[in-house]
Each structure stands twice: as C-alpha cells, then as structure tokens.
Amino acid sequence: MTGEGKRQILAFHITGDMPDLQSLHLQTLDISIGTITACKVGFIQHEDLQRLCERQARVAAALWRETLIYAAMFREWITNIGRRQALGRAAHFMCEYIVRARAMGLVEDYSCELPITQEELSDAMGLSIVHVNRVLQELRKLGLINLESRHLTVLDWTRLQEVGDFDAGYLHLPKTAT
Amino acid sequence: MTGEGKRQILAFHITGDMPDLQSLHLQTLDISIGTITACKVGFIQHEDLQRLCERQARVAAALWRETLIYAAMFREWITNIGRRQALGRAAHFMCEYIVRARAMGLVEDYSCELPITQEELSDAMGLSIVHVNRVLQELRKLGLINLESRHLTVLDWTRLQEVGDFDAGYLHLPKTAT
C-alpha cells in the first residue's frame, strides 16, 4: 500500500508456488501476502529451511533459483508497467498467467481459471478499474481472449503474444513447458 | 528493450554492487547490463561462485540475501511506477539513490554524485524525458533537491521522503546506515 492508500499487487501465486521464499534471508517482511481464493497452505519455518539449505547445497540452489525467477518476473512487470500501454500490458499479463498456469498443469486447450477480479487486475497492472474493464473488452473484441465468470480462454495465442510483446524466456521454464 | 523499441532501465548499480548475481542460477540472461560511467569491473565465473556456494553455506546465504534485496527493490520500483505519479516517483527515486549511495560511503552531507542523464532517468521511471525535466524542476522549486552537473544534494530530507512516500525498510540496510 502507498502512503496515499493505493494498492500495488506485486505477484499472483498459483498452486505449487512458495510465496514467502522472498523473505527467507531477510529479517523484516516488506510486503504482505493474502489469499484471493480458498487455499491449502503448507508452512515451513524459515529456520528449518535455512538449516536444510546449509546442509543440502543442491536444495539451496534450487530454492535460490526459484527466488531469482521471481525477481525476473518483477523486472518484467516493471517494464510492462513502465513502458507498455494498457492494451499491451493486459495482453502481456494474460500471456504470463497462462504460461505459468500451464507449467503447473492447470491449462487445458489454452483455457484456465483466472480467479482475479478486475479491481485486483487494475492494482496489479497499475491501471484504474474502469480502464481495465475497457481494455479487457478490447481484447475480447479483437478476438484474442475470452474471459467470463473467472475463466480465461486464449483464442489467438500468436496474436496475443504479439499484442503483449511477450516472450516467455524470462520465466525460465524447461523448454518442453513452453 | 520493448518490441516497440522502448527501453526500461531496471536498476542502477553503484560501487560494490554485483550486477550479474541475478543470473547466477539461471541458464539464459534475460536482461542486458551496461555502464554509464567509467568503471572498474571484477569478474568471477559463475561456476567458481557456484562451487564456492556449495561448500560455504554462509557465503551462499549472504549472496542469496543480496539477490533478495534486489528483488525487494524491483518490487518497490513496480509500486513506484505503477501507483505513484511523476513528482512522487522522482522523489522516491532520489531517496532510494541517496540512501544506497550513503550505505556505500559515497554521501557527504546529503550530497553525492548522480551520473545519470535525464534520458536514463526517464527510462528508469517510466516517464518521458520532457516530463522528467519538468518534474526535476518542480523538485528544485520546492526546495527539496539541488541537482546540477551530475551532482545531487538533498536540501530537505524529511520533506523529500514525504513527497516520495519513501520508507527505506525494503533496502534492508543495517540500522546504523539509515
């Protein structure tokens, strides 16, 4: 939250993600984490994780890698918000979301759940609610996506990527998943 | 660089920083790194660093921590660009820069070198050059900073922080440095 009371959403975590890994080696938590759907959450104490990492360098490297990929996503969001205008920004978001969801096995035929309200989308993309609404309509009108009742279907993957100027490289997924 | 040819600067590194740590555990580099001043750069092979981290869990944790702090800065930039308007955005940038510079011992009396052109600033803050110019003038007119010939002086630290809605917590510096 900004001092002015504005919210910025920094990431959406999906099944299998470890949201709090970002603060593993930091004393204070500089963000807050919340759920937007019903969730099953597993907890691991930081101390336990740290002790594990001390003994198992391989595990440490894997988790470290995970945090680096999140950093790459943060960077991509910076350029998305800083340098792309609303339509491309939204398209880019949809591309990222569906690629990540697919990597978790949540996508069937370019179609997946998107349990995110337009208000949350606006706080993630640095736009107003009203404009998010209009941009989503534009994406629908262009025949790129179908989005209703929390369900996203990508109708034209190639063009959606073009509009969103999207390249999945920064997600560092195994090639089979892309 | 965006597909449209627009540039987004994601971070400025100063003396003592390790710019490429972000790709230590990633195969492909998804960003590019350049210098904007004359620099002395030391190189360490990723493999050497990885081997070191395998044997020295302490070192690994310290470097990992470093990357996490960068991730925290990326997050702060997202909210800065996404949710603050130009004046506050610039003020926030100046606050972050001078705090980081001070932690490296580069600040004397709220004053340090800022070898960054307005064009680079604009690409970092997601603004146009012209608007950066005007916003900097505004900060000067408000008596918050003095910025000329690559030299930044903060004239009113308290108010600059207020205008920039700045809290140094996310930089995770030792308390003595703040």
Add this chain to the structure above:
DNA sequence: CGCGTCGTTGAACAGGATCAACACGCGTGG
C-alpha cells in the same frame, strides 16, 4: 427480499506524452 460484490457505461477531466525548437558545453577534426 435486501445487500454487497463485481462488472459495465458515459462524460468530463488531467497527467503525462509527443512534437518541434533551441541553448549550452565539450571534444574533435579541419
């Protein structure tokens, strides 16, 4: 049935972008 959340729409507004000049300092080459 009533209420809250979410999505949608229209109109007016504003923050910042874009375009086009120009000023200034500096290094380089003629």
Add this chain to the structure above:
DNA sequence: CCACGCGTGTTGATCCTGTTCAACGACGCG
C-alpha cells in the same frame, strides 16, 4: 584556432491515454 557536430538540458504548444466521478445492472448469498 575555430567551426562543427553531438549529447544533454530546456521550453512551449498540442494531443491523447488513462483517470475520476457517478450511476446502473447482474448475480449470489444470507
């Protein structure tokens, strides 16, 4: 030594993308 070009900073005018405000409709749930 001077002219020139380049990078950088600055200014004014106009345009446009996205915000804000305000209202309404649809839906689900207690």
